[in-house]
Amino acid sequence: MTIAVKRVPIKARKRLQTLMHDYFLNLDAAATDSNRNVAWCTSVGPCEILTAFGYEVYFPENHGAMLGARKISHECIPAAVAIGYSAESCSYMTSDIGSALSGVSPLTEAFGISGPPKPDLLCYNTNQCREVQDWWNFFGRRHNAPVMGIGPPTHLDLVTEAHTDFVRNELSQLITRIESQTGTKMDWAKLEEAVDKSSKASSLWRKVLDTAQSHPSPITFFDGLIHMAPVILMRGSQHAIDYYTLLLAEMNERTNAKEAAVTNERFRIYWDGMPVWPKVREMSEKFFDLGLCVAASTYCNSWAFEEYTGGDPLAWMAKTSTKIFINRDETFKQKFLLDMCKQFDIDGMIFHNARTCPNNTNSRFGMAQRLRDESGLPVLVFDGDLSDVRFFSTAQTMTNIETFVEQLEGRCR
């Protein structure tokens, strides 16, 4: 008789559900209150500036991820394609635009609200990709709201003072533009406070992720995909700090008790690239059954910024905007990944070639093969997408993953 092995749920998730519910209800209320304003912002900022202006901040990429995770994206994408947005461009963008055109949103079922809050301002940062600019522009036109943003220098190996000075200047100009647009002066004390809180939340999030260095790991990439929400959506608030303090304590408890996220952890995996949102549950279960623990990932680590030590909040924002992994060149990324594999005692690497997200895919210029040669670790590259399941074959991907396990087993013999 086989005994089904159950995973031990993370207790903090209950608190997360409440936080998420409150966050979206607050946004919904703000959107209908003439005395309050809502700004849309890219996930990597510059949300602290918007907070300092008193905006309630909403993140469309989170909506894109929810459309995928709740398996709605494939119904929405055709509407965006029909008005000229390529099916081969970012499926967060096409599904989000399609969602607006179709009047469908996962926020209705999840939180009982009609959909994303109407924006008074849309603010982007192209340090992750250029698509966000065009995505924001669609909604700017639709809601007759101003769109503005910054464009840091991209694909950098070394980040120099010249780079961060340039971005700091862009941020400064952005503040001036918002002030001129709204006739309101930014509260610099509030900016410093938001940056300080962002940094603290981010730092705690990194500590949470670092608990995965333990054997067995108390957390996996698939858990991280759920618990990363506050570091994006509530960055700059006390809520995020409190949440990660709670989560970190639980992870430390699990580490001390040797409570594994993947019972019978056999192999430790590094995941590079985006999740396949519509298949997260299926893949999580597959990995669990195979004893594969994704102990580290590029994606969850994207919001683990360096600490703010006071002084110049804009300089900190400029640095975080420029230094993040996605904004770097392959030389930097390769060194980073290699280092992560050592730190987390990784047995093999999996690269997701997300067909509509070239910027968050790192297997297109030979890096997976170079890393395999340099580290000696087995590497798997599979085709898929972050949200558009038409680019994903379940049978082929699962065979790929099972073969990867057979390869890992072969190395142990």
Next chain:
Amino acid sequence: MRENLFIGIDVGSSATKCVILDNTGTWLGHHVVSSGVNYADAIDTVVSHALLQAEGSKKDIAYCVSTGYGRKHVTFSDRFVTEITAHARGAREWNPSVRNIIDIGGQDTKYIRIDDNGQLIDYRMNAKCAAGTGTFLESIAVKLGMTLSELDELALKSTAPTLVNSYCTVFAGTEVIERIKEGQSPEDIAMGLFHSIASRVKEMIPCSVETVGVTGGVVEHCRALVIALEEALSGAIIEAPMPQHAGAYGAALLALESNPIFESKVDHA
């Protein structure tokens, strides 16, 4: 009456194959049928026929390993392995010197690299698109109103293969119609299709290779493909003696190597 039969079943997207070995690794029976839409029927048919050849019955099965996309449908399997591991094992048994293997099946094409001990070092599967697979050829053969064997026979008469550019099965089909309209010979167009597959296969091999073992149903049924692969790859092609059965053979060998008499907990009957 036989005892201690070791059985490998490869439930592929197009065909289901079965190989039965005795405890010395000698072939006692094998069979292949179209997988159709009912895997259970296909599995039952291949196993029954192969057992008949082996002069055994299900209760004589000491250990069973199943592979292929439908491997989990083999309800009496002791162990499931992926077709990559199974094909590598089968190809290596036939030719111990082989280190690089190409398997061209109905649904996908795989590149497999093994080390001197037969351990998997690297592998790749074609992208989701059907180009480069048996389905690609079958689809275009249907469009041209012929069978895959007829397409193969036609291609073997080619003197100057046509270049088929498209990666997409649908667009390649359109391209074929365009070439026919231009007056190019059907033989050259047919061979162009096999070269198109060989060119996709070449993209999957990351290093220069001296020899490549080839397996899979398409290799077994299409001589033109073997010729196209020989031209496309710099290395010599080592064709498995029964390419379509390589996966099932590999699975049967893995069954034999599992020391099954003591391990099997499955009632095969």
